[in-house]
Amino acid sequence: MPSLLTDQRSRILAALILVVLLAGCLVWAGTTPDPLESQYPDETEVTPAPEAYVGEQVVLGGFVVDTDPVVIATRASGYGRFTLVDADDRLQNADGPLAVDDRVTAFGTLEDESTLVVERTTTRETSETAYMYVISAIGGLWVAGRFIRGWRFDWSTLAFVPREQEPVETHSSNATDDSGGEQRA
Template sequence: MGIPPGDDDVVSSYETYVGERVLLSGPVANTDPVRVRITAANGDSMTVGVDGLETAVAVGDVVSVYGILEPDGRVSALETVKKPANNYVRTRVLSALAGLWVLWRGIRHWRPVPSASRIDRRDPPLRSMPTRLRNLWEDDA
């Protein structure tokens, strides 16, 4: 069985996969009838109709469809998963904040030594911003 053909495969050679089970994912482009825009890694895209979708969707929601590819630009859904459109923005923002926190922790506890091509542990670690501000306030008093 293996991994079913995906967006890249279907966009690049649709006719090859007609009648086969495929796994497609993309944003909903239209809701009546439901059409999903799938995009290949090279940037090429196409819209496919989705039959048998049991979940209510809105334009912009991201849908993953596992089903049988039909010859007329449709896929008969066997399984579907809907991801609300706003999840991506929230995920990206939280990921960026987490990345900044990890970067700060790394800078605070480690220091690069370019001449030796290594990273050494800081002892003591850099002080946090609240500690610096508190010390600045106490020095003025």
């Protein structure tokens, strides 16, 4: 049977190995290209110098500021306005046409410095993002609360152990009723 000291050293060694692996993954992930990164220039690159991207395929995201024709602003200040040609016809995840203040991402070819010929348009309600964050926060707090209520850290073994619970009263199957007779389960 391993001694408590050997068991404690094994846990410390395992924790150190996991911390080193985590740090290594962070460094490795920081040095490799982002696999989710688009190969096309986006609004952060196009807005300051759109003339450099004329004739190229780009991805522009922003808020709709006008609907006839559809015009988006890539900056919250209203700066970086682009007209989206055929945006409503190429809309993928909405039932109706675009409306002012809709959050839009459009992919297409930049025809001139302020016109994007759209191949694909997607939209997302701002309430969807807020809903995602609120539900995630509630779920995270619920899990943390369940963990804190059910577990504690034992410093002598350097481990999380279940909290002691009050014994639950059990009823036997041959309990007596108020009249003194036996009840059958």
